[in-house]
Amino acid sequence: MDKNKTIPVIQSLQTGIGILELFISEDRPLKFSEIQELTGITKSNLHKYLNTLTITGLLYRNKDHGYYQLGSKLIEFGNAAIGSVDLIQQASQFLKKISRELQLTALLNVWTHDGPVIANIWNSQPGLNIGAQIGTRLPILSSAGKAYVAFKDHAEVKEWTQRELKHLTAESKQQLERELPNIQKNYFSYAAEPLIKHVSSFSVPILDYRNDMLGCITIVGFTHLIPSSHDDNMSSFVLEQAFELSESFGWKKKD
Template identity: 65%
Template sequence: MDTNKPMPVIGSLQTGIQIIDTLIEQDRPLKFTEIQELTGITKSNLYKYLNTLTMLGLLYRDKKKGTFSLGSKLIEYGNAAIGSENVISRVTPYLKDISRHTQLTALLSVWTHDGPVIANIWSASYGLNIGAQIGTKLPLLSSAGKMMAAFQQSPDVNEWKISELKNLTDDKKERFERELDTIRNTYFSYAGEPLVDHVSSFSVPILNYKKELVGAITVVGFNQLIPEHPETDISQFVLKNAFELSESFGWH
């Protein structure tokens, strides 16, 4: 059997995904002419693709502005892929309360097969750019990444850690492992500027009855607003909410 033989594919499906990928890459609503220019799809075919994708809920068309953006159906698919729909619905009211209380952005991240991703965001009113959106994969050295590494135990996590740490010196790897021990004891992780300059974050865990990690709540804001230790009022407020959530999943 020739294992190098190309697998048969459906070209039109690839083209439809290309349109979605283009909107993701541009990270903003696009007009028809912009999509046509970026994808190179002929106008007659592009009309058909956009109409089909919009009808299926994979794209949303703003009739007033004449722009296309990602549709709500993609969020459903994303939630199903990471198996977190129940977690998201349970955590969202807490994210809202944390954001309102702290005047900072609160987000939920969950583990997938190749690292943590953002599953939901409740933004502060001043519109801080945190450099991420729902579906963004987070690096190991982010506060959520550290929380996953500290509490999530599986072969996938070990492989991810090895891959993410491969460029660090042995001394830095040892310091990182010591930091994970502290995180397990305090239920608190901090990271300075993991994605965007002048923006830092701290994370706390959501645990279940097996003391396994369900997800992590992360608070994001400008460096001077984010506490680096669990003893502050903001840290304690978020930890209290995380413990309450954990108890709802059976944690004691």
């Protein structure tokens, strides 16, 4: 094959993908003027690109504030890529129920080759900055990260754990080691302000018939609203929902 031969491409498609990648790199909602400044695309052409991406669901435009952000269609693509479509679909109704009942943000986290990531969000308080969005990779000391270390016994998880542990202090490593038995026993992990100050979380695993962890439900909110124990009423409610969801995948709790 002639290496100098130009591979034919659709330039407009490349440009559209570039716009989506801009949102990933900026990691925040953007105004039209910001997108235009960062891309250098003429205003008339940018309007066409943004309209197309919005209509197809790849972008979402907040009508009140005029900001653009990544759209729900990308969730479908991402879920298909990581093989978690069934989990996402089945978990959505539970996340919605939990978020409405608790008036807190409910997340679904799934495992990827690069660690746990947020795959879906139900937020009863849109103004709350939880320090994360769909696609955010979660650290080992997040409540979801701890849950994966405790429940998912896969080679990839062990490799990820070893990489993450290198960045922890000896004290943090010891604390995590002490927490793991209780997480496994109670199906509950807690993290105080892992991503953003004053915002904490707890997570419960979603398991299948092999007792393999498919993902986890995470509840996020201001620290004073988030229980740190499994026997709180809020924790018990979320555990019940997670157990019901797990049972749909054939899981049975051991006596």
